[in-house]
Amino acid sequence: MNDENRVIKVSNLQKTFHIGFFRKKVEAVKDVSFSVKKGDIFGVLGPNGAGKTTTLKIMMGLIFADKGSVLLNGISGDSHKSREKIGYLPEKAYFHEYLTPIELLKFYGKLYGLGKKEINSKLDILIEKVGLSDAAKRPLKKFSKGMLQRVGLAQALIGDPDILVLDEPMSGLDPVGRKFVADLIVELNNEGKTILFSSHILSDIERLCSRVVIFNKGLKVADGALDELLETHDGRAETLESLFMRKAFEENTQK
Numbered sequence: 001m002n003d004e005n006r007v008i009k010v011s012n013l014q015k016t017f018h019i020g021f022f023r024k025k026v027e028a029v030k031d032v033s034f035s036v037k038k039g040d041i042f043g044v045l046g047p048n049g050a051g052k053t054t055t056l057k058i059m060m061g062l063i064f065a066d067k068g069s070v071l072l073n074g075i076s077g078d079s080h081k082s083r084e085k086i087g088y089l090p091e092k093a094y095f096h097e098y099l100t101p102i103e104l105l106k107f108y109g110k111l112y113g114l115g116k117k118e119i120n121s122k123l124d125i126l127i128e129k130v131g132l133s134d135a136a137k138r139p140l141k142k143f144s145k146g147m148l149q150r151v152g153l154a155q156a157l158i159g160d161p162d163i164l165v166l167d168e169p170m171s172g173l174d175p176v177g178r179k180f181v182a183d184l185i186v187e188l189n190n191e192g193k194t195i196l197f198s199s200h201i202l203s204d205i206e207r208l209c210s211r212v213v214i215f216n217k218g219l220k221v222a223d224g225a226l227d228e229l230l231e232t233h234d235g236r237a238e239t240l241e242s243l244f245m246r247k248a249f250e251e252n253t254q255k
């Protein structure tokens, strides 16, 4: 595959945290490499604690890797410029609960460096896109989990990004909320956006993603086109669930 088509390139990332008085080592990401093609819907999966959020945070410049590199749109992740056209939904978003979605989006629009006029022209469209028109002027403290997730998605979209990095966008949502987010992901992808998202909900990954990477214990244990990964194991087609369990088990037996 042509390297120029890769809009995200993560190479040999490593990150160790040191916690507590005795600086106990937690090797969150031991060696992770993968790349994402322009136009992909790309899934990041792995069990709890596998290193997904840590990797995504490194990509977003929120924490620094000990080793390895990130290229976003061909620009080194060391430079803020690399993230100018990237929208990010954190795993846990802490929004100021007294703000309304409109106020919050104005704030994030400013952070993206957008002018007042540009922000105002986008607000209604964006709020409608995430299905919050009825609650646009309600403070976030009165929002349900699913509504907050929609605000988070609107926040990720305010800068009209080419790439969206979504950390568990469906987590905690009911089936209707999950379908809404899944449909939005497809719609945004059809508009030309590249989307990388992490999830535990294998059916959503299976339905939406063309390519995936699977992590376990800070290591990449599989990656590639989903249909190819599911094609052959012992000469049989495999479900994503059985692939996921097998990879988790394989890695566990090595430790």
Ligand SMILES: Nc1ncnc2c1ncn2[C@@H]1O[C@H](COP(=O)(O)OP(=O)(O)OP(=O)(O)O)[C@@H](O)[C@H]1O
Pocket (backbone or CB within 6 Å): 017, 018, 019, 026, 027, 028, 029, 046, 047, 048, 049, 050, 051, 052, 053, 054, 055, 091
């Ligand atoms: N700030 C931190 N300080 C210390 N340890 C951390 C920190 N952030 C993450 N870790 C540890 O790093 C490992 C990987 O965590 P991470 O959040 O990346 O996993 P994850 O794959 O996103 O898991 P989940 O599916 O539960 O969201 C875990 O052992 C976690 O406890």
Ligand SMILES: [Mg+2]
Pocket (backbone or CB within 6 Å): 052, 053, 054, 091
């Ligand atoms: Mg996580």
